[in-house]
Amino acid sequence: MSVVLHHHPQTRAANVVWLLEEVGCEYTLEYVDLKTGAQKSDTFKALNPMGKVPTLLDGDVVVAEVAAIGMYLADKYAAGRLAPALDAPERGAYLRWICYGPSVIEPGCMAKAAGWDFKPGSAGWGSYEEMLATIDVAVGEGPYLLGEQFTMADMLFGGTIGWMMQFGMLPKKSAWEAYVGRLEDRPARKKAREINAAIAAEQGL
Ligand SMILES: N[C@@H](CCC(=O)N[C@@H](CS)C(=O)NCC(=O)O)C(=O)O
Structure with missing residues (x-):
């Protein structure tokens, strides 16, 4: 192995x-x-x-x-x-939401929790409020980030927002909890x- x-x-x-x-x-x-x-x-x-x-x-x-x-x-x-083909149009959203967790959500939540003083226009993770609005767009109508197809992006993005909600670093919005709940139910x-x-x-x- x-x-x-x-x-x-x-x-x-x-x-x-x-x-x-x-x-x-x-x-x-x-x-x-x-x-x-x-x-x-x-x-x-x-x-x-x-x-x-x-x-x-x-x-x-x-x-x-x-x-x-x-x-x-x-x-x-x-x-x-679990990954769209290299030439599939879904590949763009797939990669975007995978990168969004570690490059925006994690530092954005940490900055908010630790009270960092920074300029949202200069910091790669931007403003907390714009991040929340973007998570709303990502979760959308679901059931998954790419619609009907569950992918690795859900495990990475969904895992991150689930963790952040659990630790009070993101608000517990009902649509986000329902999305994370669908992931938690997977065998x-x-x-x-x-x-x-x-x-x-x-x-x-
Ligand atoms: N950016 C890394 C973060 C990894 C990370 O922070 N790991 C922590 C545990 S969650 C760790 O190993 N901490 C032990 C240490 O830094 O000594 C990733 O996404 O994998």
Whole structure:
């Protein structure tokens, strides 16, 4: 088995277990003990100099950053099913919403929560209010970001807004909760939760 996810069940890596379950490739999980600082060891930093999980290995290929891991897995193991074809018109929206999570929602929510002083016109994540309006457009009528087709973009974008609503960094709008609820109901999502919970229990977390 060549796919190995360097993982901790109480981090962003937990979401990657869901991505792997949806993609359906074989994989193993390698527990990274954040408490002992294993993520900052020389061995781990040789894979990911940021010293962060998730970090995924597929044979000799190393992929870090949740969004990159999701795009990689969908293109390699679920092309046409979880990722639109390279020449499909849906590819534009697909890539846009995948990038929107880490490049706008995450820093935008962090800036708001931490009370950062910045110029929205100069910061890549812009104003919080415009971000909320854009999330409204993305979620739209649903059921998924691309309409009827569930894709990797839903796991990445939906995972991010679900997490942010849970931690009070985004408002709990009913349309957004209904969208995230549809994602939570997916069997692969439920299986990933069980896997993460079992590892957390095993590790005494
Ligand atoms: N931008 C990264 C963020 C990864 C990240 O922040 N991971 C955290 C856990 S959620 C981590 O490994 N923290 C341990 C540390 O920095 O020491 C991604 O999207 O994968």
